[in-house]
Amino acid sequence: MSHHTLPRAHPGTGAPSPSAAVGAAPGATSPVATSPAATAARAAGEPPSAAGRASAVAAPPAVDPLSAVDPLSVWPRSTAPVGHDDLAVAGVPLTEVADRFGTPAYVLDEAEVRHRCRAYLRAFPGADVYYAAKAFLCRALVHWVREEALGLDVCSAGELELAVAAGFPPERIVLHGNAKSPADLRAALRLGVGRIVIDSTSEIARLAAAVPPGARQKVLIRVVPGIAAGGHAKIRTGTDDQKFGLSLTDGSAQHALARVLGQPRLELVGLHCHLGSQITTVKPYLSAVRRLTGLLARIHEQHGITLPELDLGGGHGIAYRPGEPTLDLASLGSRLRAELARGCAAAGLPVPRLAVEPGRAIVGPAGVVLYRVLSVKRTGAHTFVAVDGGMSDNPRPALYGVRYAPRLIGRRPSAAPEPVTVVGRHCEAGDVLAADVQLPGDLRPGDLLAVPVAGAYHLSMASAYNLVGRPPVVAVTEGQARLLVRRESLADIQERDIGL
Numbered sequence: 456m457s458h459h460t461l462p463r464a465h466p467g468t469g470a471p472s473p474s475a476a477v478g479a480a481p482g483a484t485s486p487v488a489t490s491p492a493a494t495a496a497r498a499a500g501e502p503p504s505a506a507g508r509a510s511a512v513a514a515p516p517a518v519d520p521l522s523a524v525d526p527l528s529v530w531p532r533s534t535a536p537v538g539h540d541d542l543a544v545a546g547v548p549l550t551e552v553a554d555r556f557g558t559p560a561y562v563l564d565e566a567e568v569r570h571r572c573r574a575y576l577r578a579f580p581g582a583d584v585y586y587a588a589k590a591f592l593c594r595a596l597v598h599w600v601r602e603e604a605l606g607l608d609v610c611s612a613g614e615l616e617l618a619v620a621a622g623f624p625p626e627r628i629v630l631h632g633n634a635k636s637p638a639d640l641r642a643a644l645r646l647g648v649g650r651i652v653i654d655s656t657s658e659i660a661r662l663a664a665a666v667p668p669g670a671r672q673k674v675l676i677r678v679v680p681g682i683a684a685g686g687h688a689k690i691r692t693g694t695d696d697q698k699f700g701l702s703l704t705d706g707s708a709q710h711a712l713a714r715v716l717g718q719p720r721l722e723l724v725g726l727h728c729h730l731g732s733q734i735t736t737v738k739p740y741l742s743a744v745r746r747l748t749g750l751l752a753r754i755h756e757q758h759g760i761t762l763p764e765l766d767l768g769g770g771h772g773i774a775y776r777p778g779e780p781t782l783d784l785a786s787l788g789s790r791l792r793a794e795l796a797r798g799c800a801a802a803g804l805p806v807p808r809l810a811v812e813p814g815r816a817i818v819g820p821a822g823v824v825l826y827r828v829l830s831v832k833r834t835g836a837h838t839f840v841a842v843d844g845g846m847s848d849n850p851r852p853a854l855y856g857v858r859y860a861p862r863l864i865g866r867r868p869s870a871a872p873e874p875v876t877v878v879g880r881h882c883e884a885g886d887v888l889a890a891d892v893q894l895p896g897d898l899r900p901g902d903l904l905a906v907p908v909a910g911a912y913h914l915s916m917a918s919a920y921n922l923v924g925r926p927p928v929v930a931v932t933e934g935q936a937r938l939l940v941r942r943e944s945l946a947d948i949q950e951r952d953i954g955l
């Protein structure tokens with residue numbers, strides 16, 4: 456087992472868990488939903504659709520087909536049982552975190568984040584690894600990523616300013632965005648970001664005009680290679696006819712390239728592409744390398760230049776529930792390098808420096824969210840377990856139909872598991888956090904639920920819906936818990952509102 460696959464240890468055994476190998480056994484993936492719509496969605500590599508979920512709600516399966524997989528396989532590697540009813544992450548019992556910091560609360564295992572950063576550097580030797588800040592950013596994370604020698608991918612002046620204020624070297628930052636505002640570009644130029652990725656033709660002259668006389672800004676062009684990949688239609692960005700990047704198929708990328716070359720204040724250093732998110736196979740990345748290598752060769756022929764950098768974006772998929780597939784990093788790294796070397800040799804080009812931009816795969820599996828049960832309602836067909844968070848801190852199930860595996864902690868259940876639907880507290884029937892999950896049949900108000908794989912795209916996409924306030928973030932490190940981001944208080948919320 457290679458360390459690049461990011462295996463986790465079974466608590467108490469030190470043995471790698473089955474999830475470390477699931478990328479090699481996609482047949483093991485079998486979401487709970489059993490409807491024809493859900494089956495078709497799985498065949499297409501998608502999580503069950505909202506429609507598939509709805510019919511699964513109507514006919515929940517009697518037996519969870521994933522029950523044979525280690526239930527802790529998607530938790531941080533440091534996770535260990537405490538007694539019969541609690542779990543500790545990095546040596547800190549989760550019930551203690553809930554008691555001390557309240558709920559909902561997000562818990563981040565620092566060592567897991569660092570481990571994942573290191574695994575990337577091992578899987579991509581000699582490459583630049585930019586952590587995609589959109590997955591989650593706070594000052595402590597900026598420090599961890601800097602100390603682990605990664606770069607940072609930001610897509611707003613907000614992410615950029617926070618990172619630089621926390622001491623991140625601007626030259627190791629790449630700025631993205633399909634609609635960069637004048638403020639974004641001003642901040643990038645003022646702070647001296649290493650690279651800006653051109654996403655549209657109209658941005659080129661605007662950026663060039665903002666670069667101070669005598670200076671040159673390094674840029675890449677975001678190319679859309681015309682490849683469909685990604686865990687859900689809403690997070691696919693490699694296909695033509697969506698809002699990101701410049702198409703290879705219709706010639707927009709080549710057109711933009713000529714324009715960039717005509718701007719003396721812009722230094723074109725390479726090509727970029729980001730296929731989408733939650734991709735669990737290597738194949739689409741290999742296709743992207745082939746298409747971009749072809750473009751590098753044409754650029755060389757037509758313009759006589761050799762671009763030194765190739766940034767392949769992020770999108771590396773992870774498991775949210777035991778048994779789901781993950782992208783095998785070691786395989787991705789070695790096969791990408793081999794494909795790039797082969798393509799460049801065939802075209803007579805030097806191999807460009809590779810870059811990747813993982814977000815989810817670094818921080819997602821390092822996070823756990825804790826919720827307190829507020830009510831349990833049995834409607835006959837369903838049991839709805841309502842908790843003190845919801846779509847305001849995790850919009851992902853509502854947006855993409857993503858399924859999670861919550862777990863009761865803090866007391867021993869006295870009833871067998873049964874299908875329940877965990878819902879949030881918001882005024883929205885679609886505020887479902889986990890549909891048809893197996894949880895003890897005696898759940899009651901006051902119980903604590905812990906949900907793993909909560910580190911990416913939860914808090915970074917959190918909203919102010921119903922003005923409940925965003926949860927805190929607590930780091931756990933070697934038996935100690937510390938607050939990284941405090942809970943948003945009602946005073947915080949009221950302070951913003953300065954009207955009469």
Ligand SMILES: Cc1ncc(COP(=O)(O)O)c(C=O)c1O
Nearest residue numbers: 587729732769770812813814815
């Ligand atoms: C340009 C770019 N790079 C990197 C990422 C990070 O993606 P992920 O978190 O799926 O690795 C994204 C988001 O999908 C992105 O848009």
Ligand SMILES: N[C@@H](CCCC[NH3+])C(=O)O
Nearest residue numbers: 589690732733851911912
């Ligand atoms: N926010 C999405 C992924 C989009 C990534 C950003 N380009 C998610 O939660 O899965």
